[in-house]
Amino acid sequence: MDLTAREFWLLFHLGVSVVYLHAFITVLAEVRLGAQRNRLLAGTAIMALVAWLTVISGTWFVYPGYRAEPPSESAQLQDYPQYYLEEHHNLAYWHEFGMEWKEHVGWLSPILATAVAFIVIRYGPRLVEAGREQRNLRWMLAVLFTVSFLAAAVSGALGAFINIVAPNTFLDLG
Amino acid sequence: MAPQEDLLGNVAPSRNGEAAAAIVAAGVGCAVFGILVVLVALSTAMETLLTFFAPVGSLSGKAIVTVGVWLISWFALHRAWKDKHLDQRKTFTAAAILVGLGVLGTFPPFYEVLHQILS
Numbered sequence: 001m002d003l004t005a006r007e008f009w010l011l012f013h014l015g016v017s018v019v020y021l022h023a024f025i026t027v028l029a030e031v032r033l034g035a036q037r038n039r040l041l042a043g044t045a046i047m048a049l050v051a052w053l054t055v056i057s058g059t060w061f062v063y064p065g066y067r068a069e070p071p072s073e074s075a076q077l078q079d080y081p082q083y084y085l086e087e088h089h090n091l092a093y094w095h096e097f098g099m100e101w102k103e104h105v106g107w108l109s110p111i112l113a114t115a116v117a118f119i120v121i122r123y124g125p126r127l128v129e130a131g132r133e134q135r136n137l138r139w140m141l142a143v144l145f146t147v148s149f150l151a152a153a154v155s156g157a158l159g160a161f162i163n164i165v166a167p168n169t170f171l172d173l174g
Numbered sequence: 175m176a177p178q179e180d181l182l183g184n185v186a187p188s189r190n191g192e193a194a195a196a197i198v199a200a201g202v203g204c205a206v207f208g209i210l211v212v213l214v215a216l217s218t219a220m221e222t223l224l225t226f227f228a229p230v231g232s233l234s235g236k237a238i239v240t241v242g243v244w245l246i247s248w249f250a251l252h253r254a255w256k257d258k259h260l261d262q263r264k265t266f267t268a269a270a271i272l273v274g275l276g277v278l279g280t281f282p283p284f285y286e287v288l289h290q291i292l293s
């Protein structure tokens with residue numbers, strides 16, 4: 001089976017987002033079960049890297065297919081998801097709220113994940129030392145880490161719903 | 175983070191400036207992105223200005239400008255704070271407000287209401 005370029009990039013985008021989810025769960029488990037330093041370092045670094053790969057591939061390779069303009073009035077709207085959703089009043093909300101929030105909130109995730117990864121790598125074992133300062137910093141990292149994950153989760157969930165609501169024939173166009 | 179002793183043996187709190195710089199800069203990045211989203215929603219001129227790559231629309235400019243501002247602010251804060259020990263409560267509060275602004279700015283009902291009020 002041949003993949004079009006659009007199908008390839010959508011699969012890449014989905015694939016790295018699954019790795020991101022897995023890295024988040026791994027890091028959370030490591031923190032909960034007593035962190036093994038190397039796995040914690042690797043987990044946060046991988047999470048930051050795949051967060052970047054997810055938003056870059058989504059924005060520059062998948063999104064242009066979603067928002068492409070029909071070349072003429074006679075063009076089939078099924079091939080142009082944004083216009084298809086906007087044309088159907090009962091579905092317009094999926095673009096106006098769903099896609100608008102998805103395309104933006106996802107960009108917060110890699111920025112926050114990178115800050116967390118930097119601090120975990122830079123401070124290393126000093127982070128798990130006892131003390132009020134360390135405890136506060138760990139708490140702040142947990143908050144940033146969770147916000148990063150929630151931003152990605154909202155973005156991913158909205159993307160999944162839009163994939164169900166809008167026709168995906170645009171992926172066949174290559 | 176480990177306590178450091180000076181020549182007289184006094185234990186001084188270790189420096190947290192690098193962590194503070196990373197956290198606050200991340201907040202700056204989020205806030206800038208949220209503000210750009212709102213500005214584009216309110217102004218077609220901003221939308222045109224931030225359309226760096228037509229197939230992606232203004233999202234291309236929002237993303238590139240945000241990453242640029244985030245990295246520059248991180249670099250500047252890192253240089254300014256790396257040898258300092260900052261009040262965690264203040265830096266965390268500042269970062270939380272900035273991240274909150276970023277999240278709020280990306281939320282469509284927020285900028286739609288703002289658009290209705292201003293127009």
